Amino acid sequence: MSSSGIRGRVQKLITKYPTLRHIMVLLTGTAIAQIVVMGVSVITARLFTPEAFGQFAIFGSLTAIATTIASLRLDMTIMLPEDDDEARRIARxxxxxxxxxxxxxxxxxxxxxxxxxxxxxxxxxxxWLVMGGFTVFFVAQATMMQFWFNRKTDYRTISLNRVQQAIGAAGGQLGFGLVGLRTLPGLIFGTLIGQAFAFVNLRLRARDLFRPIPEGTASGRELVGRYKKMPLLNMPNALVDSVRINGITLLIGTVALGAVGQFNLAWRILQVPIGLINSAISQVFFQKLARVRPGEMLPLVRSTMIRSMLIAIVPFGLIYLVSPWMFILVFGQQWDMAGDFARALTPWLAMQLVTSPISTVFVVTDNQQWMLAFSIVFCAAPLSLLYFSPLALLDTVFWLGLLMAAMLAIMLGMSLLAARGYDRRRPEGTDEVDAGAEPTP
Known part of the structure; x- marks a missing residue:
């Protein structure tokens, strides 16, 4: 088939299936961002030491936890009101x-x-940790504005913003490394450049979000009361999840900053196949899930799971086979432990790709308490393993990968149960869900 024929067929598919078009727009931006990060990482891994990256990993983990709770998860609530002015009020x-x-x-x-x-x-x-406040603000505000563009199905702006942040942060770190600032401040300031650049550009495009709100619009207090499940249930769930992910890095850092630098490089590189696929699918699936009616949820969730499983097999199979020697070849001899960490983490991250798109099912089906209970166990299990394990660090991480993969398999089963329960509701009962639902990997 000629290239023009292929383009024509793709165009027909995109026209017929708008969701596919949205995914392709987000996937393009995410792919460009990840390619930039990967390319620059090959150079920065040789400019900065594992210890410097270990320091930055601790910095990033602490700021990530704060960013998770910065908006009390009210940013996600921007998706819910029928009225745009109420969404603007929530944004305030x-x-x-x-x-x-x-x-x-x-x-x-x-x-x-x-x-x-x-x-x-x-x-x-x-x-230097005091500089983390800037990261918290820039990232939290950019995330909030992205939900506004998600509400407007303006995925092109979201895609562009991801590219801007990736290029800015990676380019900033590279620039500071090349001029000789190859310590923690170089990594911090380089990242802040990208975050500030992405924030300012998104703010300029979001003028409609910040225009004056007319009188008669529901007050902030009223809207927070209407969607109180977000700060009361969804935020603790997100916080527990963030503590789990970042707590692993923080605990490894107490052993040695060099070790956490190796672990963090493996983690970041393994996020690339997830980032290329999952963030785009998740964002569009999130918007679609917010509008689904009883009777349609289970087929949507099941098909998304199967699709994600098929996508995960090839890339993560290859990662498991080649990562131990590939990390040394690409990033240099000083990163000899990173490839072994990558292999140990493969089962966990493969399952993460499968579960992430359907993670909002519990919110939309008004079962946040299920996810909160699961998240507490899902957080306590890996941190306890790391803290109490008598094994060497690499062996401990191997068992960590298997443990987390098994727990995510349990989460898949819970998602199907939540979707089945939602589908059994009468259509007129869906209004009850909207008051506490939000329409995250």
């Missing part, structure tokens, strides 16, 4: 929350400086 409340959490993070970084030194034995990390 989410912004106020972001500012408060940013201030609290900065204050905590100053007050708890000695505690950070005691845990990691690194005064430089403790001193």
């Amino acid at each position: 409340v989410a912004t106020y929350c972001n500012v408060v959490v940013t201030g609290l993070f900065t204050l905590a970084a100053l007050v708890l400086r000695d505690l950070v030194i005691a845990q990691y034995g690194d005064p430089a990390l403790a001193s």
Whole structure:
């Protein structure tokens, strides 16, 4: 078939299936962002030491936890109201929350400086952690605005924003490394450049979100009360999930910053196949799930699971086979442990690709309490294994990968049960779900 024939067939598919068009737009932006990050990482891995990346991993983990709760998950609620002015009001409340959490993070970084030194034995990390407040604000606000563009099905803007942030952060780190600032400040300032650049560009495009709200629109207090399940149930669930992911990095960092640098490189590189596929599918699936009616949920969830499983087999099979020597070949001899960590993490991250698109099922079906209970166990299990394991670090991470994969398989079963229960509801009962639903990997 000629190239023009292929393009014609693709165009027909995209025209017939709008969801596919949205996925392709997001996938393009995500692919460009990941390619940029991968290409720059090959160079920065030779400019910065594993110890410097270990320091930055601790910095990133602490800021990620704060970013998770910055808006009290009200940013996701922007998707729910029928009225755009109510969505704008929620965005205002989410912004106020972001500012408060940013201030609290900065204050905590100053007050708890000695505690950070005691845990990691690194005064430089403790001193530069105060810059994390900027990261929390930029990322939290950009995420909030992306939900507005998701509401408007403007996936092109979301896609462009991801590319801008990736190019800005990767280019900033590379630039500082090339001029000789090959320590933690170089990684921090390089990343902040990308985050600030993406935030400013998105803010300029989101003028409609910040235009004056007419009188008569529901107040922020009223809307928070209407969607109270978001801060009361969804936020704790997201916080527990963030503590699980970032707590693993923080615990490994107490062993050695070099070790957490190796682990973090493996983790970041393994996120590439997930990022290329999953973020695009998740964002579009999220918007589609918010509008699904009883009777349609289970087929949608089941087909998404099967599709994700088929997608995961080839890339993660190859990663398991080639990662131990590939990391040394690509990133240099100093990253000899990273490939072994990558192999150990493969089962977990393969299952993460499968479960992430359907993670919002519990919110849309008004079963946040299921996910909260699961998340607590899902958090406690890996952190307990890391803390109490008598095995060497690499062996412990191997068992960690298997444990997390098995638990995610349980989550798949829970998702199917939640979808089946939703489909059994009468159509007129769907209004009850909207009050507490949100239409995240």
